[in-house]
Amino acid sequence: MRRRLFKNLITPPCTEAVSEATAGFEAAAEELRGAIARRLGRSLAIREVDAGSCNGCELEIHALSNAFYDVERFGIRFVASPRHADVLLVTGPVTLNMREALERTWAAMPAPKWVIAVGDCGAGCGVFADSYACVGAVSKVLPVDLVIRGCPPTPAQLLQGLLWLLRADGRAAADMA
Amino acid sequence: MLKALFADSSPDGAHQGWPRVPVDADVWRAIGEALREGKLDLLGLWGDLGAVQCVLYEPATRQIASASLDARSGKVPSLAPFHAPASRLERAASDLFGLEFTGLPDRRPWLDHGRWPVQHPLAESSRPGAILPPYQFLQAEGPSLHQIPVGPVHAGIIEPGHFRFTASGETVVRLEERLGYTHKGIERLLCGKSIDAAARLAARVSGDSTVAYSLVFARAVEAALGSRPPPRALWLRAVMAELERIANHLGDVGAICNDAAFSMMHAECGILREQTLRACASAFGHRLMMDLIVPGGVAADLEPAGVAAILALTEALRGQFPELVELYENTASLQDRTVGTGIVSGALAAQFAAPGVVGRASGRAFDARLCVPYPPYDTAPLQIAARSEGDVDARVWVRIQEIQHSIGWLERALASLPDGPVREIVRAVPTSSVEGAALVEGFRGEVLGYVRLGVGRRIERCHLRDPSWLLWPLLEAAIEGNIVADFPLCNKSFNCSYSGHDL
Numbered sequence: 305m306r307r308r309l310f311k312n313l314i315t316p317p318c319t320e321a322v323s324e325a326t327a328g329f330e331a332a333a334e335e336l337r338g339a340i341a342r343r344l345g346r347s348l349a350i351r352e353v354d355a356g357s358c359n360g361c362e363l364e365i366h367a368l369s370n371a372f373y374d375v376e377r378f379g380i381r382f383v384a385s386p387r388h389a390d391v392l393l394v395t396g397p398v399t400l401n402m403r404e405a406l407e408r409t410w411a412a413m414p415a416p417k418w419v420i421a422v423g424d425c426g427a428g429c430g431v432f433a434d435s436y437a438c439v440g441a442v443s444k445v446l447p448v449d450l451v452i453r454g455c456p457p458t459p460a461q462l463l464q465g466l467l468w469l470l471r472a473d474g475r476a477a478a479d480m481a
Numbered sequence: 482m483l484k485a486l487f488a489d490s491s492p493d494g495a496h497q498g499w500p501r502v503p504v505d506a507d508v509w510r511a512i513g514e515a516l517r518e519g520k521l522d523l524l525g526l527w528g529d530l531g532a533v534q535c536v537l538y539e540p541a542t543r544q545i546a547s548a549s550l551d552a553r554s555g556k557v558p559s560l561a562p563f564h565a566p567a568s569r570l571e572r573a574a575s576d577l578f579g580l581e582f583t584g585l586p587d588r589r590p591w592l593d594h595g596r597w598p599v600q601h602p603l604a605e606s607s608r609p610g611a612i613l614p615p616y617q618f619l620q621a622e623g624p625s626l627h628q629i630p631v632g633p634v635h636a637g638i639i640e641p642g643h644f645r646f647t648a649s650g651e652t653v654v655r656l657e658e659r660l661g662y663t664h665k666g667i668e669r670l671l672c673g674k675s676i677d678a679a680a681r682l683a684a685r686v687s688g689d690s691t692v693a694y695s696l697v698f699a700r701a702v703e704a705a706l707g708s709r710p711p712p713r714a715l716w717l718r719a720v721m722a723e724l725e726r727i728a729n730h731l732g733d734v735g736a737i738c739n740d741a742a743f744s745m746m747h748a749e750c751g752i753l754r755e756q757t758l759r760a761c762a763s764a765f766g767h768r769l770m771m772d773l774i775v776p777g778g779v780a781a782d783l784e785p786a787g788v789a790a791i792l793a794l795t796e797a798l799r800g801q802f803p804e805l806v807e808l809y810e811n812t813a814s815l816q817d818r819t820v821g822t823g824i825v826s827g828a829l830a831a832q833f834a835a836p837g838v839v840g841r842a843s844g845r846a847f848d849a850r851l852c853v854p855y856p857p858y859d860t861a862p863l864q865i866a867a868r869s870e871g872d873v874d875a876r877v878w879v880r881i882q883e884i885q886h887s888i889g890w891l892e893r894a895l896a897s898l899p900d901g902p903v904r905e906i907v908r909a910v911p912t913s914s915v916e917g918a919a920l921v922e923g924f925r926g927e928v929l930g931y932v933r934l935g936v937g938r939r940i941e942r943c944h945l946r947d948p949s950w951l952l953w954p955l956l957e958a959a960i961e962g963n964i965v966a967d968f969p970l971c972n973k974s975f976n977c978s979y980s981g982h983d984l
Contacts (some may be wrong), residue, residue: 305808308745318752352638356663358980360688360769365638366732367758370751384636400596401662401983402641405633431682436602437666456688458768 319374322463340469346379351389355406356399360456361423367459386412397425397432398439410446418449427451482520483539483546498704498918501547509550513563522834525929525946528574533557543852559585566833577603592661602669621647621655633662640979651964656957663983671943676776679940684772686945687981692725693923695774697930702776705917705934706909712899714778715856721770723887728757729924730880733976740969741818749805760794778904788895795888806881819874823959823971836926836948842879843871849922863890873974947981
């Protein structure tokens with residue numbers, strides 16, 4: 305283990321800069337990003353809820369925490385309790401069996417709070433449209449502030465969406481690294 | 482055993498992949514006896530319009546066969562009194578089709594939480610949804626016992642499900658799972674779909690196994706229509722399947738260590754996993770390789786640059802992974818958590834036909850790539866990984882071995898990839914219903930697929946059985962007598978799918 309730790313000390317990190325592309329996500333309101341940045345500075349606590357996803361989005365959300373994307377360097381972190389969260393990140397076509405749990409998680413979050421719908425399912429039910437078991441887009445259940453599409457969105461796309469929220473003054477995301 | 486059971490019946494000619502034998506209730510019960518005696522493994526059981534079907538595997542002869550039973554009366558004898566693993570499968574079939582399994586000891590609904598607008602959504606005449614009585618968890622009573630309810634929303638970024646622990650102090654006396662939260666109604670969505678639309682749905686049953694699901698669906702359709710994809714496509718499919726296995730196993734090895742508070746391993750494995758996904762993206766155009774395996778072949782050919790990307794990956798893994806294995810092996814504090822924790826006995830693994838890593842860590846020498854081989858594994862076999870201790874440590878080691886085997890297999894495969902087309906448009910148009918079935922070894926275990934196509938090649942019925950159906954009950958057994966704090970460790974070492982199970 306010592307050898308490994310030493311090696312990691314002398315090798316550069318694999319963390320990468322993030323491009324500023326804004327394709328692939330759409331916000332309910334442009335003033336959103338200013339609002340969040342004013343309220344929270346550069347600290348964003350996210351509670352993730354899988355509302356019936358196939359787990360593909362979760363895999364890529366997980367990847368945000370690996371050494372390449374290292375989301376914590378931007379002040380973004382995933383929290384265990386909705387009580388600690390600013391943002392609810394929701395995936396899946398909101399199944400009827402998960403609807404109540406999703407609503408309760410949202411209700412447990414203190415204001416100010418925002419909702420991000422992730423993936424084609426969260427955005428508009430995806431391939432599960434017209435199922436007896438799904439409500440549909442997250443926006444049918446909660447007020448959605450930002451939508452990040454993709455099946456699943458790549459970690460780079462997810463990161464761009466999250467950083468857009470925090471960019472109060474339009475500074476390039478790469479500058480924030 | 483299978484031969485003797487089906488001596489008086491002849492297989493249905495419309496079913497391909499392996500035989501499906503229509504049987505009567507007496508033979509159905511005889512199947513139950515054979516399962517109880519451990520002579521057969523139950524791989525799956527599902528409902529259909531006016532019928533039930535089960536898939537049986539005979540370990541002694543490596544034969545596989547389906548049996549179907551007429552259920553137009555709405556009643557069928559339950560296999561659960563003979564064979565406990567049938568219980569949840571029958572409860573699900575009962576929820577979806579309204580079938581009554583006579584003798585089924587556990588009559589609680591499973592997937593239906595009383596929130597759908599319909600009851601029995603796949604039955605010929607479904608009823609309006611009803612509010613169900615609160616779910617009764619099984620009792621565990623005694624002095625100082627207390628319950629810990631967990632979920633469906635968990636602390637981490639994982640899928641939803643409910644766990645009800647009964648604990649005596651720190652020790653888990655009983656765990657009961659309550660699943661079905663991610664039920665998306667996939668089986669009804671599949672009905673009436675074109676083959677292409679159904680393939681997209683199949684790819685999204687469980688996102689981490691999208692390659693395995695696309696493959697099992699494609700193979701079942703191809704079996705039904707009697708088509709055979711070109712050789713290069715068969716090899717590319719297996720290349721994708723092994724890449725998916727490596728990526729997921731890397732993630733799991735890291736996550737298991739993370740749940741033992743050894744986050745360094747998680748970080749290191751996370752780097753290798755990311756490199757794997759990036760190699761997949763540059764070779765096939767999608768990090769998880771979604772929608773790339775289609776009936777008839779594959780949707781994208783592998784260019785020389787893609788081959789180079791995969792070979793660069795295997796070289797990187799060869800350089801770095803052994804160091805991590807050594808780290809796992811030589812860290813006493815980590816071994817202290819994994820060795821002897823969450824044991825699944827060999828007897829239980831055999832009874833539940835425990836798929837994949839969990840079975841192979843408990844001495845069940847089954848791997849669909851070897852035991853029910855399909856191309857290209859029939860001519861290019863892989864070594865089977867095997868341990869018998871059945872604890873978290875054994876499951877880590879099976880994953881480590883499988884990563885190593887897959888790396889070697891990929892390198893050999895890429896060196897001898899056949900040339901030629903990668904897709905053959907399936908033209909066969911059936912004049913009556915045709916059926917196909919297939920078994921594919923995913924990273925978690927074997928995925929079972931059954932497809933029935935009707936006139937116009939529309940899906941009449943498609944059932945995709947995730948290995949998690951047979952793994953979830955074993956997790957309840959594995960945690961018994963362990964401490965609550967070891968549950969994440971045990972759970973991660975199984976890494977069952979919620980979405981694949983809930984469908």
